[in-house]
Amino acid sequence: MAxxxxxxRRKAFQLLELTRSLLKHARAGDWVxxxxxxxxxxxxxxxxxxxxxxxxAAPTVAECIRQVLALDTELLALISASREEAAKAMQxxxxxxxxxEAYRRFSR
Numbered sequence: 001m002a003x004x005x006x007x008x009r010r011k012a013f014q015l016l017e018l019t020r021s022l023l024k025h026a027r028a029g030d031w032v033x034x035x036x037x038x039x040x041x042x043x044x045x046x047x048x049x050x051x052x053x054x055x056x057a058a059p060t061v062a063e064c065i066r067q068v069l070a071l072d073t074e075l076l077a078l079i080s081a082s083r084e085e086a087a088k089a090m091q092x093x094x095x096x097x098x099x100x101e102a103y104r105r106f107s108r
Contacts, residue, residue, distance in 0.1 A: 005057035011048040012057075012064035018044060019068045019075070026078040034079075 018041045025034040053061050 004051075005054040008048060008053050008057040009060045011044060012061040015041065015044050015048060016064045016067055016071075019071045023071050023075050023078075026075055026082075029082070031082065 018037060022034050022037045022041065025031075025037060048061070
C-alpha cells in the first residue's frame with residue numbers, strides 16, 4: 001500500500017503546484033493558459049480521488065487540498081473580476097456601435 005500512498009502524495013503535490021501555476025496565469029491575465037491548465041487540474045483531481053487515499057498519505061493529501069482551496073479563493077476572485085471587466089468592455093463596445101449607427105443615421 002506504500003506505493004499507492006506515495007502515488008497519492010505525488011499527485012496531491014502536483015495538484016498544488018498546478019493550482020499555483022494557474023494563479024500566476026490569472027494574475028498575469030493569461031486566460032488561455034489558465035483554461036488549458038484548469039482542464040489538466042480537473043483530470044489530476046479526478047485521478048487523485050478515483051480510489052481511496054491510504055491512511056499513510058491522508059495527512060499530506062489533506063494539507064495539499066487545504067492549500068489548493070485557499071488558492072482557489074483568490075483564483076476565483078480574479079476570474080470573476082476579469083469576467084466583469086469583459087462584460088463592461090462588451091457593453092461599452094455595444095454603446096459605441098449604437099452611437100456610430102445613430103451618427104450615421106442622422107448625419108445624412
